Amino acid sequence: MRYDPSTVERKWQARWEADRLHHAPDFDPRPKYYLLTMYPYPSGDLHVGHWYPMAPSDAVARYKRRRGYNVMLPMGFDAFGLPAENAAIERGIHPYRWTMDNIDRMRRQLRSMGAMWDWEREIVTCDPSYYKWNQWFFLKMYERGLAYRALAPVDWCPKDNTTLAREQVVGEERACERCGTPVIKKNLEQWFLKITAYADELLDFSKIDWPERVRTLQTNWIGRSRGVEFAIPVQGRPGVSFRVFTTRPDTVFGMTFCVLAPEHPLVDVLTTPDRRREVEAYQYKAARESDIERLSTEKERDGVFIGAYAINPMSQAPVPIYVADYVLLTYGTGAIMGVPAHDARDFDFARKYGLPIPVVIAPPGWDGSPLQEAYLGPGTMVNSGPYDGLPSDVGWERIADDMVARGIGERKVNYRLHDWLISRQRYWGTPIPIIYCERCGTVPVPYEDLPVVLPEDAEFRPTGESPLRYHQGFLNVACPRCRAPARRETDTMDTFVDSSWYQYRYLSPHDDQRPFDPEKARYWMPVDQYTGGVEHAVMHLLYTRFWTKVMRDLGLVEFDEPMIRLFNQGTILGADGNKMSKSRGNVVNPDEIVQQYGADTLRAYLMFIGPWDEGGPWNPRGIEGIARFLARVWALITEPATPVREPTAPMRPRDLEYWIHRTIRRVTDDIEGFRFNTAIAALMEFANTLQRVKGTPLAQGPLWDEAVRTLVLLLAPLCPHIAEELWVEHLGQSYSVHVQPWPAYDPQKAAAERITLVLQVNGRVRDRVEVEAAISDQQAREVALASPRVRQYLDGKTVTDVIVVPGRLVNVVVR
RNA sequence: GCGGGCGUAGCCGAACUGGUACAGGCGCCAGAUUUAGGAUCUGGUCGGCGCAAGCCGGUGGGGGUUCGAGUCCCUCCGCCCGCACCA
Numbered sequence: 001m002r003y004d005p006s007t008v009e010r011k012w013q014a015r016w017e018a019d020r021l022h023h024a025p026d027f028d029p030r031p032k033y034y035l036l037t038m039y040p041y042p043s044g045d046l047h048v049g050h051w052y053p054m055a056p057s058d059a060v061a062r063y064k065r066r067r068g069y070n071v072m073l074p075m076g077f078d079a080f081g082l083p084a085e086n087a088a089i090e091r092g093i094h095p096y097r098w099t100m101d102n103i104d105r106m107r108r109q110l111r112s113m114g115a116m117w118d119w120e121r122e123i124v125t126c127d128p129s130y131y132k133w134n135q136w137f138f139l140k141m142y143e144r145g146l147a148y149r150a151l152a153p154v155d156w157c158p159k160d161n162t163t164l165a166r167e168q169v170v171g172e173e174r175a176c177e178r179c180g181t182p183v184i185k186k187n188l189e190q191w192f193l194k195i196t197a198y199a200d201e202l203l204d205f206s207k208i209d210w211p212e213r214v215r216t217l218q219t220n221w222i223g224r225s226r227g228v229e230f231a232i233p234v235q236g237r238p239g240v241s242f243r244v245f246t247t248r249p250d251t252v253f254g255m256t257f258c259v260l261a262p263e264h265p266l267v268d269v270l271t272t273p274d275r276r277r278e279v280e281a282y283q284y285k286a287a288r289e290s291d292i293e294r295l296s297t298e299k300e301r302d303g304v305f306i307g308a309y310a311i312n313p314m315s316q317a318p319v320p321i322y323v324a325d326y327v328l329l330t331y332g333t334g335a336i337m338g339v340p341a342h343d344a345r346d347f348d349f350a351r352k353y354g355l356p357i358p359v360v361i362a363p364p365g366w367d368g369s370p371l372q373e374a375y376l377g378p379g380t381m382v383n384s385g386p387y388d389g390l391p392s393d394v395g396w397e398r399i400a401d402d403m404v405a406r407g408i409g410e411r412k413v414n415y416r417l418h419d420w421l422i423s424r425q426r427y428w429g430t431p432i433p434i435i436y437c438e439r440c441g442t443v444p445v446p447y448e449d450l451p452v453v454l455p456e457d458a459e460f461r462p463t464g465e466s467p468l469r470y471h472q473g474f475l476n477v478a479c480p481r482c483r484a485p486a487r488r489e490t491d492t493m494d495t496f497v498d499s500s501w502y503q504y505r506y507l508s509p510h511d512d513q514r515p516f517d518p519e520k521a522r523y524w525m526p527v528d529q530y531t532g533g534v535e536h537a538v539m540h541l542l543y544t545r546f547w548t549k550v551m552r553d554l555g556l557v558e559f560d561e562p563m564i565r566l567f568n569q570g571t572i573l574g575a576d577g578n579k580m581s582k583s584r585g586n587v588v589n590p591d592e593i594v595q596q597y598g599a600d601t602l603r604a605y606l607m608f609i610g611p612w613d614e615g616g617p618w619n620p621r622g623i624e625g626i627a628r629f630l631a632r633v634w635a636l637i638t639e640p641a642t643p644v645r646e647p648t649a650p651m652r653p654r655d656l657e658y659w660i661h662r663t664i665r666r667v668t669d670d671i672e673g674f675r676f677n678t679a680i681a682a683l684m685e686f687a688n689t690l691q692r693v694k695g696t697p698l699a700q701g702p703l704w705d706e707a708v709r710t711l712v713l714l715l716a717p718l719c720p721h722i723a724e725e726l727w728v729e730h731l732g733q734s735y736s737v738h739v740q741p742w743p744a745y746d747p748q749k750a751a752a753e754r755i756t757l758v759l760q761v762n763g764r765v766r767d768r769v770e771v772e773a774a775i776s777d778q779q780a781r782e783v784a785l786a787s788p789r790v791r792q793y794l795d796g797k798t799v800t801d802v803i804v805v806p807g808r809l810v811n812v813v814v815r
Numbered sequence: 816g817c818g819g820g821c822g823u824a825g826c827c828g829a830a831c832u833g834g835u836a837c838a839g840g841c842g843c844c845a846g847a848u849u850u851a852g853g854a855u856c857u858g859g860u861c862g863g864c865g866c867a868a869g870c871c872g873g874u875g876g877g878g879g880u881u882c883g884a885g886u887c888c889c890u891c892c893g894c895c896c897g898c899a900c901c902a
Contacts, residue, residue, distance in 0.1 A: 247902065802882095
């Protein structure tokens with residue numbers, strides 16, 4: 001009988017569900033293991049790209065349960081966001097309806113995978129019972145000053161009519177992440193979360209085991225730099241000065257010019273009449289360039305002298321002031337000191353405008369000749385007045401101290417990280433629970449009035465304007481303090497708010513008293529293993545760390561980090577090697593694959609492609625190989641032995657025992673190390689070996705039964721359905737294979753009895769001999785020197801050394 | 816430009832801390848079975864020379880360290896991913 005996946009898979013999925021086999025009980029005495037994989041956006045159809053992180057995650061979950069853990073593998077839907085609202089505008093479907101229909105479809109597709117999702121814990125973030133707690137957290141943060149409103153220039157996508165977070169603006173041309181439209185700046189009153197208050201703590205990764213790549217991305221994103229901010233007086237203008245930030249106060253004596261950002265407020269004040277035309281032309285050019293696409297990759301650094309001079313506060317030397325667009329108003333103070341000898345950009349600028357380039361940090365071994373490029377390293381201070389002769393790192397601190405002491409500057413830490421702008425001028429998100437009252441000002445919605453629910457009867461306009469702004473029933477409200485007529489905030493929250501704490505909601509998804517049950521958090525949290533794409537490195541993965549730290553400071557949890565281990569899988573590509581996309585027509589629909597080959601085949605194939613963190617192209621032929629493998633396993637167990645064939649190679653019981661234990665060891669180590677491709681390769685080798693044994697007398701005894709059972713036990717986490725069917729229906733074992741203890745291996749038996757000893761002469765393989773694995777170094781040496789093939793190469797030579805690598809090789813070194 | 820990763824058969828890939836390069840799969844070749852096709856099974860499959868035993872070459876190129884290098888170091892080339900004037 002051939003293996004029929006569709007019947008078998010449906011049967012066991014129904015049985016597992018009926019038995020609540022996948023439910024993770026709270027407070028179970030077993031050690032807990034919380035495995036979280038990033039929840040999907042309900043875009044409509046499940047893509048094979050969704051399966052790629054999920055199938056191996058499920059395999060790990062199943063494996064861990066077999067190792068005695070109480071494993072929780074929850075699933076939910078990241079249900080707020082722009083596509084639902086666009087569907088509403090374009091097709092007149094309400095976002096809620098669109099989203100819930102998609103979720104229904106995706107839930108069904110997810111079930112076909114046969115993963116051990118604990119559906120009793122499912123969450124849907126657009127449900128008021130979920131987003132109520134977004135609002136609750138927001139109010140808690142507002143009380144603590146961690147949520148605030150400010151007028152801010154925001155990046156605005158004119159096509160989507162929405163605010164974008166800094167992270168959602170991509171590339172040099174500053175385009176909208178979603179639609180590619182160049183973004184514009186707009187000044188709006190916006191709500192922010194004060195993530196910068198945690199910037200330093202977020203740089204500390206000592207309590208988590210995350211990939212270096214993600215740690216580096218986050219570190220660069222936070223962009224901490226330590227330096228000094230100090231005032232530079234303007235020559236001939238008593239009382240007028242501007243502030244600059246530098247990370248190199250030790251180079252201050254090398255300043256030969258200053259630069260103000262074109263938008264700096266002092267530019268208009270300081271520009272002399274003779275320079276005004278040129279300066280204004282430059283400002284105009286700079287303003288246009290930031291709005292228009294700044295596509296010029298090799299743009300030369302340029303600027304304009306404004307006619308005024310600044311005084312170096314340390315040396316009293318006057319230096320010219322320029323405007324240049326390489327200085328950004330948004331970072332530091334919008335003004336810099338120009339030290340060409342020790343800053344690459346300043347060096348280029350000074351070269352272009354013929355400014356002097358005096359060396360103030362002498363590189364080791366410097367001969368006094370002019371520098372050909374900026375020197376950025378440490379050295380000895382020169383041309384720096386009283387600081388001459390000091391090592392630059394000492395001078396750094398000395399000058400900083402002196403600036404502070406003289407009242408012209410202070411030590412400062414600057415970050416690239418800005419506060420998290422959560423306001424979105426959209427409908428399909430969590431309403432920000434704030435009311436504006438003419439008398440009382442900004443008033444938080446009282447906790448007992450939560451949730452602020454989205455009105456269902458919203459009108460979606462093709463202009464993309466938020467329906468909330470025109471919805472009188474939503475907009476008009478009595479002030480909670482004075483009862484006077486007041487207006488609601490119409491902005492909704494960034495969807496990254498939802499995903500910042502969703503891992504907690506899985507613990508008690510139906511709790512209507514609090515966001516999560518702290519007792520359950522004590523049992524389950526933090527997440528032991530998180531899996532998902534690296535594209536979330538600086539958004540979701542930073543925000544969720546921030547959120548947990550806030551929760552800790554609110555006294556809600558007692559730990560600092562939400563997820564202990566993180567694994568970023570690679571991307572599955574189309575058969576043409578390109579990213580899967582509808583426009584390329586290279587998208588693989590998992591439903592079709594499941595129908596044709598079964599879920600187990602698809603799961604195993606995705607794991608077999610290659611290393612999980614590398615991804616790779618889909619190969620339609622490759623899946624045939626997996627289907628054949630499973631068919632062979634099926635036949636191996638279900639079909640009677642055909643005693644026709646003679647054994648190709650004689651096998652002894654000890655050899656079969658070796659294969660059993662060796663395979664257990666390999667599969668165990670590979671799953672522990674997330675190397676699913678080699679785990680499957682090991683199972684293939686084992687199955688092929690058993691196939692060779694099958695027709696022989698060795699296949700009669702209990703050892704054969706053990707071998708076959710082991711194969712199924714090891715296959716189970718990877719291909720759960722076929723394993724269950726074979727286990728229960730064909731091996732007559734007790735249901736379920738998924739709760740059987742993981743097989744243990746005997747290291748003695750897993751080691752080969754006899755090994756091939758490689759014999760080398762001067763590092764070249766000259767012979768191979770089979771010897772007892774336990775051979776001593778001395779015996780190995782003797783075997784090597786006795787080999788005729790080795791001796792052939794020793795003729796007339798002197799043996800200078802014999803290197804023995806136990807269990808592997810002997811290398812005879814001759815001269 | 817800066818930072819990170821990668822380069823192994825026709826293709827996807829394996830190779831523990833430096834120790835037999837290429838496991839497993841795909842593809843291909845041959846054979847078995849079959850009326851045929853498909854499916855399945857068995858064997859082979861890095862290149863060169865050779866009837867063979869075997870010898871020589873081979874992990875992007877070049878150089879180095881080492882008894883021994885895919886693995887370590889230097890250098891160059893190519894591909895991918897981040898960040899893009901962050902003072």
